[in-house]
Amino acid sequence: MIKKGIGRQIVLHYFFVVFLALLLVEVIFMIVIRAYYYDTIYKHVESRIQSVSEFAPKFKEPGQSLQSYLLNTFSLGDTELQLLDEKGNVIDNSTNFAAETSVQTSDVTQALAGDTGSWIGKQPGTGQQVMAVSKKLDNIVGDQVYIVRYTTSLEKVNDKLFTITLFSVGIMVAVLVIVFVVSTGLANSIVRPINNIRDVSAQMAQGRFDARIKGDYRFELGELASTLNYMAQEIARTNQIKDDFISSISHELRTPLTSIKGWSETLNSGGYDPEETKIGMQIISKETDRLIGLVEEILDFSKLEQDAMKLVMGTVDLRELLQEIMLNVWAKAEMKQIKLQLDSEEEAYLVHGDGNRLKQVFLNIADNAIKFSHESSIIFLSLQKIGDNIEVSVQDTGIGISAENLARVRERFFQVDHQNGGTGLGLAISQQFVERHQGQMLIKSELGAGTTITVSLPALQAEQPVEPPQLTEG
Structure with a gap:
């Protein structure tokens, strides 16, 4: 289990995006395959119906009825051929099963309207999914209206489609596993440098400015590592400058203060002529001005830094x-x-x-x-x-x-x-x-x-x- 963090987010985002893409492809693929199989069956049956509609008006076989001839000549394997009247009643069929008394599916309605009708649904009685294709025969001798209807089971096709679905789902799962492994590796390649940068940054935050981020990182991570290393270098240099400044300013302050203190104690003890006293007071005044100048310089800099x-x-x-x-x-x-x-x-x-x-x-x-x-x-x-x-x-x-x-x-x-x-x-x-x-x-x-x-x-x-x-x- 990947622990919480940016690594998990990367893996989940990659996995989710790829999963949605594969799911979309899977759905589109199954719709296309199903349409292809069903359309192939429909075109095969429709071509046979076209042959029937072209042959029927020309039928002239003495001693044999058109119904019998059509059922015997134009039957298809694993397909039931039915002849219906204009009300949808079954006149005869090519199987030994009892015929339905009346068929009122949409393919019959379309056939009566002059089109080649098709219908997919469950067969009454058996519950099997079937495809029915119907067409009205025109120009028949005796003005008898016939509707030729082929009904074929889709169970074998559906079983085939189910097998293809299982196979494609298996491929989808395999791809998702590969994506998970690859995204985990990618996440780790990003998270490891970030963790290293975080650890070194924590050391810098604790005052260890000699710590450096090591590693040849690329792109933004490399720039971040270089920036942090440069920051630590500059902070260390600034601290050194600050230490040198403190040392220097301490010396600068100590020197005039020592002179002021020395002459103050000397003058306070008394016993000096006016000329010597004048020299001492001049030194005290000069060193005082020097101290004031140092303090004012520091105060000016502080005000400039604070924009005041x-x-x-x-x-x-x-x-x-x-x-x-x-x-x-x-x-x-x-x-x-x-x-x-x-x-x-x-x-x-x-x-x-x-x-x-x-x-x-x-x-x-x-x-x-x-x-x-x-x-x-x-x-x-x-x-x-x-x-x-x-x-x-x-x-x-x-x-x-x-x-x-x-x-x-x-x-x-x-x-x-x-x-x-x-x-x-x-x-x-x-x-x-x-x-x-x-x-x-x-x-x-x-x-x-x-x-x-x-x-x-x-x-x-x-x-x-x-x-x-x-x-x-x-």
């Missing part, structure tokens, strides 16, 4: 924004003797967007450029209008990014160099902010040759009114 980030939209001049960013990162660039150079026309580059979020995007890009650039190098910032867009490019000649890391650099928590710190969320957040402004961010890089990041934003058209800042759902 709101943008304060307004008119933004990207040239002024880049100049402001250059002032913000100037001190950090000066520490590595890096020069920042802005290349743009002396005009306004207006876009419709959130100034603070766009500043966050370009500040992150510029900060990364400084972080991964060599000392005494130059970072080029450029602005240009191309069609209906404004492109902002930040190009450095730093360490660059390998092709392998370039494909993943915008993934959340991913860091090219863990030693430089950070959360690995900067570019992921920047990418989403650019997309929220209907823009695009393109990164080109070559390991050891530097990186160029280009942000393309829709330019504010001349016919567009300058709108005051307004909140929009992120």
